[in-house]
Amino acid sequence: MTTSRPFLGRTGTNLGAAVLFVVAAVALLTAVVLPINQLTQPGGSVTVNAADPDEDRSLGLAGLPEGVWIVDSTLESQLFASDLPAGLRALTELPASLSAIAVTVGAWLLARVLWAIHDGRPFDRRNPGRLAGLAAAVVLGGLVVSMVEGVVATAVLEHLDLAGPDSPLVLFDITIPLTPIGLALALLAAAEAFRRGRALEDEVEGMV
Numbered sequence: 001m002t003t004s005r006p007f008l009g010r011t012g013t014n015l016g017a018a019v020l021f022v023v024a025a026v027a028l029l030t031a032v033v034l035p036i037n038q039l040t041q042p043g044g045s046v047t048v049n050a051a052d053p054d055e056d057r058s059l060g061l062a063g064l065p066e067g068v069w070i071v072d073s074t075l076e077s078q079l080f081a082s083d084l085p086a087g088l089r090a091l092t093e094l095p096a097s098l099s100a101i102a103v104t105v106g107a108w109l110l111a112r113v114l115w116a117i118h119d120g121r122p123f124d125r126r127n128p129g130r131l132a133g134l135a136a137a138v139v140l141g142g143l144v145v146s147m148v149e150g151v152v153a154t155a156v157l158e159h160l161d162l163a164g165p166d167s168p169l170v171l172f173d174i175t176i177p178l179t180p181i182g183l184a185l186a187l188l189a190a191a192e193a194f195r196r197g198r199a200l201e202d203e204v205e206g207m208v
Contacts (some may be wrong), residue, residue: 013118020111024104028111030207043067044092046153048169065160079153079169081160088156093147102141109134119164125197131191135184142180 038044048070064070067082084092109130116124157163 001112004182007154010118013114017111017114017118020114021105024111027100027103027107031097031104034097034100035090038089038093039086041074042084042090042124042157044084045071045078046156047149048077048079048153048157058125061134064162068160079156081156084156084159088159091152091155094152095145097150098145099141102137102145106137109137117196123194125198128191128195128198131187131194135187135191137188138180138184142177142183146175146177 071078072079106115113127113130113134116122116127154163157169162169
């Protein structure tokens, strides 16, 4: 009688869960520290596009107010403002904080799934919910964060009077990436498979 080798043995699942717990802790700390640190700075930055992508921006764009400059002259650039109100300064770090929160939630839930597998309980009743939560974290980090970046950039440009039709800057294009959507659907499918596996396991135990 032959048995198939596991993709992850007890050592692999134990090590993977431990690493993910560390990642979750670091990401949570990052999510808290980023806006607090930004409040200690006088300004902040947001992602923008140049209204005229063919213009040579190496020496700066015309029409920018004093204390505002562009870094990285690509189609998607960072606008830095040397002086912003406290609320806007903290807001500029909101996308990064949300990304860190998504990593925290995703790493923690995946670690709990691996830990249950390590303990010999792959069809733990909580694993489907954990996988569904992981799918939500993927959507948060892959879709919601990009939308929040647009909202934050709009608020900063309006404060700097750079949101009008004559502005040399425009917001970056918000596109809907397919990768996080596909990954979230795959995780939901796995959650359903785990749920049905648990139901089958309960049914077998009831027949014994």
